[in-house]
Every structure is written in C-alpha cells, then in structure tokens.
Amino acid sequence: MGNGAADAAHPAELEHERQARALAGQVMKFDIVTIFPRMVEAGLVEGVIGRGRTSGLLDIVVHDLRAFTSDRHRTVDDVPFGGGPGMVLKPEPLFGAVEKIRETRGTPDAVLLMSPAGRRFTQADARRLAKAGHVVVLCGRYEGVDERVREHLATEDVSIGDYVLSGGEVPALAIVDAIGRQVPGVVGDEQSVDEDSFTRGLLDHPHYTRPAEFRGHRVPDVLLSGHHGEIRQWRRREALRQTVERRPDLVADAPLDDEERKWLRGLQGLREQDEKQGSE
Numbered sequence: 001m002g003n004g005a006a007d008a009a010h011p012a013e014l015e016h017e018r019q020a021r022a023l024a025g026q027v028m029k030f031d032i033v034t035i036f037p038r039m040v041e042a043g044l045v046e047g048v049i050g051r052g053r054t055s056g057l058l059d060i061v062v063h064d065l066r067a068f069t070s071d072r073h074r075t076v077d078d079v080p081f082g083g084g085p086g087m088v089l090k091p092e093p094l095f096g097a098v099e100k101i102r103e104t105r106g107t108p109d110a111v112l113l114m115s116p117a118g119r120r121f122t123q124a125d126a127r128r129l130a131k132a133g134h135v136v137v138l139c140g141r142y143e144g145v146d147e148r149v150r151e152h153l154a155t156e157d158v159s160i161g162d163y164v165l166s167g168g169e170v171p172a173l174a175i176v177d178a179i180g181r182q183v184p185g186v187v188g189d190e191q192s193v194d195e196d197s198f199t200r201g202l203l204d205h206p207h208y209t210r211p212a213e214f215r216g217h218r219v220p221d222v223l224l225s226g227h228h229g230e231i232r233q234w235r236r237r238e239a240l241r242q243t244v245e246r247r248p249d250l251v252a253d254a255p256l257d258d259e260e261r262k263w264l265r266g267l268q269g270l271r272e273q274d275e276k277q278g279s280e
C-alpha cells in the first residue's frame, strides 16, 4: 500500500483511538444505493478507505437498488414520459431504499444524488460533509433519474466534472473517498490531510526519490543539500510555479504570504514573456 510506516505504527494505540471514536459517536456512516453493488463494493475494500472500514472509523453499506423493487422482474427503470430515447430510473425503488436506510441506520444528514447535471463537487464539499455523521449516496444510471428524486429525496445533486460517464458509481466512489479520508484517523498522517494541495489552494510541489540521477536527469541539488530551510522555500516556490503554469485559475483564490506574492509577480512576468514569444 506504499505506507508501511503508517500500517505498522502503534496498532494498539490506533485500536484505542478507534474505540474512543466509536464510543464518542465519531464513526462516519455512508449508504450507497446502486444497481451495481459489486462494482461499488470492489472500490471500497482497498487502500485508505478499505482500512478506514476495517479499523471501524468508516461504516459503509452498499445497497442493491433491485432489492427495493416489488415486481417479478425487479424493474428499476422505465421509458420517459413524453417520449424520447433511453430509460429513466423509477422513483419508487430509490425512495424505498432511503426509507429503509432511515429505519435501519437512522436519518442521514445528507442525501447526495450523483448526476451529470449536478453542481461540481469540490474539496470544500468533502470537508463540509466529513463533519456530518451520515451521508447517503444515490447512483444514477441510464439517461437519467426521475426528477422527483432530485426534488423530494436528495438534499443536493453533484457531478464530479464535465465528462460523460455511464453512471453514478465511479462518482460515488470518488466522493466517498474524498469525504472518508477527511474523517479524523482514516488517513494515518493527519498532517498530510491538512497540507493537501487543494486545502492549501495550490498544486503540490514536485517530488523526487532515488536514484539522484536517472538516465541523465538529475534531482535538484537543493533537495540533496540537507538545508531544510532552503528545501522548504524551494518547495513553496515550486508549488507556486506549478500552479501558475498548470492551474492559473487557482492562484487568484490561494492564500499567499508576502514572499509568495513577490515570487508570483516574477513568475507572472515570465509567463507573459512566454505568451508573447508563443504568438511571434
């Protein structure tokens, strides 16, 4: 899993921490409703989220939408009123699933409908929803979901970006991952969650590991120098450079200190020169 240190770190203390959280009611619950429960379950057994589940900090249940149908054929979809191509997810099974979840798992704080027409899900949403104790995630499929689900069952509808997927399952996994890793204790190193690039508002600085020279490409000398102050400064500057080059839209909202603003003026000057040269 690439994190041997965290895996091996103080298992006894971690177990105490988990028990304390469980007793304090700090376990986060998710219920995911889908017509492809095995696909979703497969994405939740590995990595950080898988470990969050086995350690007891994340209580995630995946529900098969077809279990909430009442006809012989377990029908979840139907033709659209007014005609047109494709099928639409029927409201009854989705309402039935959320009612069952309410009865067996308690009233959720949020019911998220995965929808290509939803508002874009952001890191701010992940942090907000990690403070909730219980989130339900509904996965759409086919051409869409009956609008009454969005109006009267979901509390918000969210998209993960402007590209067409085949359904809400991959978005559900992305969103549960983003929220789940913000729950205290799920990521071993709390600091790495706080320093996450999007939390700082900038992209990350470049990373290097051994060897110091690979096929003639050398690691920047400063990283081998052992001068921790200079390394810290190099990383802040390179994070800013990467962001200016690749995501200039993020720079406007990033909280920069005086030194970073000074560097930014220099970097933006360089960028304008590049643009002039590009058009020549």
Ligand code: 9D3
Pocket: 114, 115, 116, 139, 140, 141, 142, 143, 144, 158, 159, 160, 161, 162, 163, 164, 165, 166, 167, 168, 171
């Ligand atoms: C022809 C119009 N399409 C809307 C852009 C129809 C359509 C496309 C894809 C209807 C449903 C879907 C399935 N996608 C999702 O359910 C989905 C999704 C996505 O496709 N992209 C980004 N985020 C999400 S969240 C749910």
